[in-house]
Amino acid sequence: MSRTLPFEQPITELMQRVRELRVVADGDARYAGELRRLEDKVSKLARELFEELTPWQRVQLSRHPRRPYFGDYLERLFDEFVELHGDRLYGDDAAIVGGFARYPRGPTGRSVMVIGHQKGRGTKEAVRRNFAMPNPEGYRKARRLMDLADRFRLPVLTFIDTPGAFPGIGAEERGQSEAIGQCLLTMSQLRVPVIATVVGEGGSGGALALGVANRVLALEHVWYSVISPEACASILWKDASQAERAADVLKPTAQMALELGAVDHVVEEPPGGAHHDWDGTARRLDYALREALAALDGLGEQELVDDRYRRFRRLGAVHA
Amino acid sequence: MAWNERVRPETDASEKRSAGKGVFRKCDGCGETLLAEVLENNFEVCPSCGAHHRLRHDGWRRLILDRGELVEWDRHLEPADPLQFSDGRGYRERIASAQKATGATEAIEIGRGHIDGLAIGWGAFHFTFMGGSMGSVDGEKIARLFERATAESLPVVLLQASGGARMQEGILSLMQMAKTVAALGRLREAGLPFISVCLHPTTGGVAASFALLGDVNMAEPKALVGFAGPRVIESTIRQTLPEGFQRAEFLLEHGMIDRVVPRTSMRAEIATILRHLRR
Numbered sequence: 001m002s003r004t005l006p007f008e009q010p011i012t013e014l015m016q017r018v019r020e021l022r023v024v025a026d027g028d029a030r031y032a033g034e035l036r037r038l039e040d041k042v043s044k045l046a047r048e049l050f051e052e053l054t055p056w057q058r059v060q061l062s063r064h065p066r067r068p069y070f071g072d073y074l075e076r077l078f079d080e081f082v083e084l085h086g087d088r089l090y091g092d093d094a095a096i097v098g099g100f101a102r103y104p105r106g107p108t109g110r111s112v113m114v115i116g117h118q119k120g121r122g123t124k125e126a127v128r129r130n131f132a133m134p135n136p137e138g139y140r141k142a143r144r145l146m147d148l149a150d151r152f153r154l155p156v157l158t159f160i161d162t163p164g165a166f167p168g169i170g171a172e173e174r175g176q177s178e179a180i181g182q183c184l185l186t187m188s189q190l191r192v193p194v195i196a197t198v199v200g201e202g203g204s205g206g207a208l209a210l211g212v213a214n215r216v217l218a219l220e221h222v223w224y225s226v227i228s229p230e231a232c233a234s235i236l237w238k239d240a241s242q243a244e245r246a247a248d249v250l251k252p253t254a255q256m257a258l259e260l261g262a263v264d265h266v267v268e269e270p271p272g273g274a275h276h277d278w279d280g281t282a283r284r285l286d287y288a289l290r291e292a293l294a295a296l297d298g299l300g301e302q303e304l305v306d307d308r309y310r311r312f313r314r315l316g317a318v319h320a
Numbered sequence: 321m322a323w324n325e326r327v328r329p330e331t332d333a334s335e336k337r338s339a340g341k342g343v344f345r346k347c348d349g350c351g352e353t354l355l356a357e358v359l360e361n362n363f364e365v366c367p368s369c370g371a372h373h374r375l376r377h378d379g380w381r382r383l384i385l386d387r388g389e390l391v392e393w394d395r396h397l398e399p400a401d402p403l404q405f406s407d408g409r410g411y412r413e414r415i416a417s418a419q420k421a422t423g424a425t426e427a428i429e430i431g432r433g434h435i436d437g438l439a440i441g442w443g444a445f446h447f448t449f450m451g452g453s454m455g456s457v458d459g460e461k462i463a464r465l466f467e468r469a470t471a472e473s474l475p476v477v478l479l480q481a482s483g484g485a486r487m488q489e490g491i492l493s494l495m496q497m498a499k500t501v502a503a504l505g506r507l508r509e510a511g512l513p514f515i516s517v518c519l520h521p522t523t524g525g526v527a528a529s530f531a532l533l534g535d536v537n538m539a540e541p542k543a544l545v546g547f548a549g550p551r552v553i554e555s556t557i558r559q560t561l562p563e564g565f566q567r568a569e570f571l572l573e574h575g576m577i578d579r580v581v582p583r584t585s586m587r588a589e590i591a592t593i594l595r596h597l598r599r
Contacts, residue, residue: 167548316456317400
C-alpha cells in the first residue's frame with residue numbers, strides 16, 4: 001500500500017511545502033505572519049477537500065498505514081499502563097491489548113481499565129497481531145478484564161480498530177461466536193462507566209464486541225458497519241473489487257453512524273487526517289474522552305447499566 | 321456471514337418439487353423417492369435415513385407447541401429503509417417480495433405458546449425470509465420477546481435459522497446484536513431459562529449474539545452453526561475445510577452446544593429441560 005493515497009496527494013504536498021518553508025525561514029520573525037497565513041490556508045483547503053470525501057475514501061483513510069493505532073493513543077493519553085495478558089483458558093491474543101492505566105494524565109487521573117484492538121506496524125508486527133483480527137482468546141481476555149474492572153469499579157475505556165473477528169478454523173473450533181456473544185453480554189451489564197471509541201476500522205461483530213458502551217465516540221475518518229465494503233461487494237456482485245461501489249450503498253462512515261444514533265460524537269481529526277498529526281489527534285480525542293467520562297460521573301451503578309441499556313434499546317429503524 | 325451468502329445445505333431441497341407435481345419428493349440424504357405427503361407428515365425428516373429437510377415455521381409450531389398454537393406478538397412491526405439501500409434492486413422491493421413469498425411480515429415470529437401445558441415465550445426465525453437475516457425489526461422483536469418474557473415470568477425457547485445480521489440496514493443491523501443480548505441479560509437476571517435451538521444455518525451476527533448464549537444450546541443434526549461462513553473462511557485461509565466443519569456434531573465435539581437433537585425428539589427434550597429448570 002502506498003503511503004499516500006491518490007486523493008490526499010495535493011494536500012500532503014502542500015503541507016510538506018509549508019513545512020519546508022518553515023525550515024528555510026528558520027524562525028525569522030519577518031516571515032512568521034506569512035507562514036501562519038499559509039498554514040491556515042492549507043488547513044482550510046484540507047478541511048474543504050475532506051468534507052467531500054466519498055465513503056470509500058474514508059474507509060481508505062481508516063486503514064492508512066501511518067494512521068495512529070491503539071498503542072499510540074495509549075502512550076499519549078494514559079499513565080502507568082500495566083498490560084494484562086491471557087484469557088485463563090487457552091492463550092493470549094496479541095490482537096487485543098488491555099490492562100490497568102491512569103486516565104487522564106496528571107493530578108486528576110484515576111485508575112481505569114483500557115482495552116483495544118491492536119494493529120501492528122510493519123509486516124512482522126502486523127502478522128504477530130494478526131492484523132487486529134482477534135481469535136476467541138482475545139474476546140475472552142477482554143471479557144475477563146471487563147469483569148475485573150466491574151469488581152474493582154474501574155471505568156472501562158475501549159478502542160476499536162479491527163477489520164473483523166478472525167475467520168479461521170481454530171477460531172470456529174474454539175467458539176468465536178460464543179466468545180463475542182459473551183463479550184456483548186458482559187459489557188451490557190457492567191456497573192461502571194464504559195466509553196468506546198472507534199479509532200480506525202469498526203468491522204462488524206468483532207468491533208461491536210468492544211463497543212457496548214454508555215458513550216460511543218468515533219474519529220472522523222473511520223468505518224463502522226455490519227460488514228466490510230469488500231465482503232458486501234462479494235455478496236452483492238460476487239466481486240470484492242467493487243468495494244468502492246459497495247461503500248456507496250453501505251454508507252459505513254462515522255457520519256452515518258452518528259446520524260443513525262450508533263455513534264454519539266464524532267471527533268474531528270487534524271487537517272489531512274489523523275496520520276498527519278498523531279499528537280493533535282490524541283489531544284482532540286483526550287478532550288472528548290474527558291467530556292464523556294465527566295458526563296457519566298455521578299451516575300450510580302444501576303443507572304449506568306440502565307443508561308447503556310436504553311442507549312442500545314432505541315437503536316433501529318422500525319415502522320410500527 | 322450476510323443473509324444472502326449462499327449456504328448449500330446438504331439437507332435443503334424442501335422446495336425442489338420433483339416430477340409428479342409434488343406427489344413425490346427425493347430425499348437429500350439417501351436419494352430415496354418418497355411420497356411428499358409422507359415427508360410432510362414426518363416434519364420433513366426422511367423415514368429411511370433420518371435426513372432433516374427444511375421445515376417451515378408453521379411446521380415448527382405444530383412440532384413443538386401444544387396444539388401448534390401461538391399467540392403472536394408484534395406482528396405489525398415492519399422494516400424501514402434507513403440507508404435507502406439499493407444494489408440495483410431496492411431494499412423496500414426486496415422486503416415486499418419476501419413478504420409476498422412467505423406470507424410473513426419479517427424474518428422472525430415471536431409470541432406466547434405452551435409446551436406440555438407450560439407457558440413459554442417463543443421465537444422462530446423464517447430462513448426463507450431474506451435468509452433469516454436480522455434487521456431492526458427482528459432485533460426489536462427479539463428484545464421484546466426477552467423483555468416480555470421477563471415481565472410475564474416465561475422461559476424462552478428461540479429457534480434460530482439465520483445467515484446473520486442484515487446487510488441492507490448497515491450499522492443498525494449490527495446494533496441489534498447488542499440490543500438483543502442486553503435484553504437477554506434481563507431475562508437471565510430474572511432467573512428465567514433460555515433454550516436456544518440452532519437450526520440450519522445459524523451464522524454471523526445471530527450466532528455471535530444470543531444463539532450460543534442459551535442456558536441450554538441445542539442444534540439439529542448437521543445444522544451449520546458458526547461465526548464466519550465457510551466461503552469466507554476458505555478464501556481467508558486458502559484451505560479446503562474439513563468434512564463436517566461447523567456442523568452441529570462438530571460443535572458438540574468442541575463443547576459449544578449441549579445436545580444434537582433430532583427433530584422427532586425435539587419437543588420432548590425441550591419439555592424435559594424446562595421441567596428441570598422450573599423453580
